[in-house]
Amino acid sequence: MTGRAVSGSQGFDAASGQRAARPTGIGAYLIKLSRVAVGLLVVVACYLSGEWFADILSIPVPGSVLGMVLLFLVLCVQPVRLSDRFVVPVAERLVALIPFLLVPAAVGVVAHLVVIARDAGALLTAIVGGWAVTLVVTAHAAKLLLRRANKKF
Amino acid sequence: MWDTFAQSPAFGILVTVTVFALAVLFSRVLGNPAWANPILWASAGVVALLLLARIDYEQYMVGGQYFLPLLGLAVVALAAPPFRHRRLLRKSSVAIVVAVGIGSVAGVATTMLLAWAFGGSEQAILAAAPKQATSPVAFAIANLSGGSGELAAVLAVLTGIVGATVGPGLLRLLRFTDPGDRGLAMGVSAHAIGTARIAREEPVAGAFAVVGMVLAAIYVTVLVPIALHSLRLAL
Numbered sequence: 001m002t003g004r005a006v007s008g009s010q011g012f013d014a015a016s017g018q019r020a021a022r023p024t025g026i027g028a029y030l031i032k033l034s035r036v037a038v039g040l041l042v043v044v045a046c047y048l049s050g051e052w053f054a055d056i057l058s059i060p061v062p063g064s065v066l067g068m069v070l071l072f073l074v075l076c077v078q079p080v081r082l083s084d085r086f087v088v089p090v091a092e093r094l095v096a097l098i099p100f101l102l103v104p105a106a107v108g109v110v111a112h113l114v115v116i117a118r119d120a121g122a123l124l125t126a127i128v129g130g131w132a133v134t135l136v137v138t139a140h141a142a143k144l145l146l147r148r149a150n151k152k153f
Numbered sequence: 154m155w156d157t158f159a160q161s162p163a164f165g166i167l168v169t170v171t172v173f174a175l176a177v178l179f180s181r182v183l184g185n186p187a188w189a190n191p192i193l194w195a196s197a198g199v200v201a202l203l204l205l206a207r208i209d210y211e212q213y214m215v216g217g218q219y220f221l222p223l224l225g226l227a228v229v230a231l232a233a234p235p236f237r238h239r240r241l242l243r244k245s246s247v248a249i250v251v252a253v254g255i256g257s258v259a260g261v262a263t264t265m266l267l268a269w270a271f272g273g274s275e276q277a278i279l280a281a282a283p284k285q286a287t288s289p290v291a292f293a294i295a296n297l298s299g300g301s302g303e304l305a306a307v308l309a310v311l312t313g314i315v316g317a318t319v320g321p322g323l324l325r326l327l328r329f330t331d332p333g334d335r336g337l338a339m340g341v342s343a344h345a346i347g348t349a350r351i352a353r354e355e356p357v358a359g360a361f362a363v364v365g366m367v368l369a370a371i372y373v374t375v376l377v378p379i380a381l382h383s384l385r386l387a388l
Contacts, residue, residue, distance in 0.1 A: 104217030108303030122273030130264030138256025
């Protein structure tokens, strides 16, 4: 469901593994816990800032998406070592939770069965047609633009 | 005893955890094909359970409501996967951003026009419009535009399943062999479910798909309110 499957090769896990003396037992656990806490704090701060921005700008954009853009900027601005060690592991754990968190939201469709039954044809056409056009147009645009970008290098 | 339990938040939480675990197990046993998507089958399972046991949706949501704020937090966390692949972005960022933009505009426009042309109601159009974005983002967009977030999330999952199942084959048929083209097309058209599918067999394309999926989610967020506004003006 998430990007976890393709990530993991990079990052600083390898670097931290090379350190000579690693704390063990309860010490290691506390260090890990504080890292998770710091990472989570950064994500929550971005979420709240995003909600706040959406509110004061009164734009029809979810605060969570603004928060995501903000978190990406924060990750890029702070030293890479900090991002990779504190925020990225926690954030990826959260991303992996998305399918599970979506279940109560998806269960809510029972309240909309009338709409689904009435508009089944329109919805199905929109899903398949919209998907096919997106796939083909994106692939063509990427082919055209990426080749041109790679020629320059 | 049972009544107290059924009225408490523990009921909704426990049902969700149990049914989701079963759905993941079901998917694993079958080798994780796209159609065995745990979100789809877990939600269907919960719905079936509620209907069979004659339990109100509201009663389930006493516990279920606790998941929704976390979903917003998880959307923020979506910044991490593309950050891992930032090297990719650094090399050809403009090309990627423009290509995903073109694909997203085409996708949102076609989806909304098809839903409208085939006689969809306003509720159907509002829910279908953001379905190209990854489900939690589609959920947030539809809620904000006055549509059903629940329906939008389910439509997004269905789009992902169609894309993950048919996408790689169709791309091969159209002779797209470059991992960049294949990955971006899969990520933009079938978000996380398509990304998981292509990443399994083509890791390089998978990295492009991750970047494409998150960029597309941002584009769709901006495009949907604009498109809805212009559709309302035109009608």
